[in-house]
């Protein structure tokens with residue numbers, strides 16, 4: 001059996017995986033969103049990296065008789081219904097470039113000795 005991993009092969013680190021939907025309606029939406037980057041297949045996985053944080057549900061409110069009595073964290077976070085993947089390498093590349101601009105490599109060669 002193949003190892004469980006993100007269908008985007010360059011994603012090696014992520015451990016949080018979401019199953020690509022099998023339902024036609026959802027599957028086609030995901031396929032549309034991903035087609036520029038990857039040809040997705042039902043039953044395979046995309047990692048959390050390709051979703052905005054707001055789409056990922058990590059906890060739920062515990063409600064008793066209309067009152068919130070606590071928060072429970074999901075062992076396995078899930079996606080909000082209707083979420084589609086939206087973060088791909090284009091965005092990742094842009095973000096890296098931005099970070100490099102903000103943190104230019106420091107040159108330590110010209111340290112003055114006293």
Ligand SMILES: [Zn+2]
Nearest residue numbers: 006008011047
């Ligand atoms: Zn991924």
